[in-house]
Amino acid sequence: MSAAGIDSIHGLNVAVHVAAGLLALGLGLWQLLARKGDAAHRRRGVWAWRVAVPCVASALLGALVFRPSPDLVAVSLLVGYHLYGGRRCLPLARNGRAWADWGVAALLLLVALGLVLAPGLGWGLHWEPVRARAVAASMALIGVYDLVRIAFPPAWRRFLNPAEHAWRLCSMVGAMAGVLAAQRLPGPVAAQVSLSVSGAFGLWACIAAWQAARKALGVQPSQALKARLNTDSAL
Numbered sequence: 001m002s003a004a005g006i007d008s009i010h011g012l013n014v015a016v017h018v019a020a021g022l023l024a025l026g027l028g029l030w031q032l033l034a035r036k037g038d039a040a041h042r043r044r045g046v047w048a049w050r051v052a053v054p055c056v057a058s059a060l061l062g063a064l065v066f067r068p069s070p071d072l073v074a075v076s077l078l079v080g081y082h083l084y085g086g087r088r089c090l091p092l093a094r095n096g097r098a099w100a101d102w103g104v105a106a107l108l109l110l111v112a113l114g115l116v117l118a119p120g121l122g123w124g125l126h127w128e129p130v131r132a133r134a135v136a137a138s139m140a141l142i143g144v145y146d147l148v149r150i151a152f153p154p155a156w157r158r159f160l161n162p163a164e165h166a167w168r169l170c171s172m173v174g175a176m177a178g179v180l181a182a183q184r185l186p187g188p189v190a191a192q193v194s195l196s197v198s199g200a201f202g203l204w205a206c207i208a209a210w211q212a213a214r215k216a217l218g219v220q221p222s223q224a225l226k227a228r229l230n231t232d233s234a235l
Contacts, residue, residue, distance in 0.1 A: 028173035086168035
């Protein structure tokens with residue numbers, strides 16, 4: 001294929017990535033601000049997943065074909081892993097975890113190891129090594145947690161899985177917002193804004209996880225229970 005044809009495909013891939021990313025970010029923010037747990041929340045989640053998948057896939061394609069770099073591949077896989085894990089958390093509250101969970105977590109650890117070894121193997125990095133190591137550390141941390149998570153008592157799933165669903169997906173929305181800020185703002189300002197946005201969403205993710213765990217344990221009554229209690233009190 002000619003260079004012009006490759007550039008055209010690359011441009012189309014970037015357009016798909018940006019468009020799908022903006023849609024996923026918008027739906028993610030809507031999810032965070034809207035009521036949780038009802039049918040509308042689940043429908044929005046399905047659509048957010050449908051636009052997030054092409055966003056991650058186009059990023060991975062670009063990192064493998066158009067701009068080959070192990071750190072860009074790794075961060076694309078890390079985002080995809082969080083989306084995958086966040087979607088599986090709630091069904092796993094009843095069924096436990098299987099090879100589709102611990103096997104993928106083990107693969108994530110292998111990718112983290114490869115990213116650490118990449119400079120010594122002669123693989124060129126798009127980012128400076130310290131940022132690549134930070135990505136590798138994040139991958140290793142979540143991979144080890146998900147492997148150790150299998151040994152937790154089954155009763156813990158009741159509060160851990162809703163909490164994980166909340167913090168994984170909230171943190172991904174924050175990461176996408178930080179990336180958008182980093183791409184559209186001047187360098188020094190972008191770094192500060194991106195860090196602030198990521199920190200704010202990280203705090204939001206922790207609060208959301210805490211509230212999800214409390215609700216799952218019955219500490220925080222659901223909307224249906226509140227309505228029933230109000231009806232009983234009126235009688």
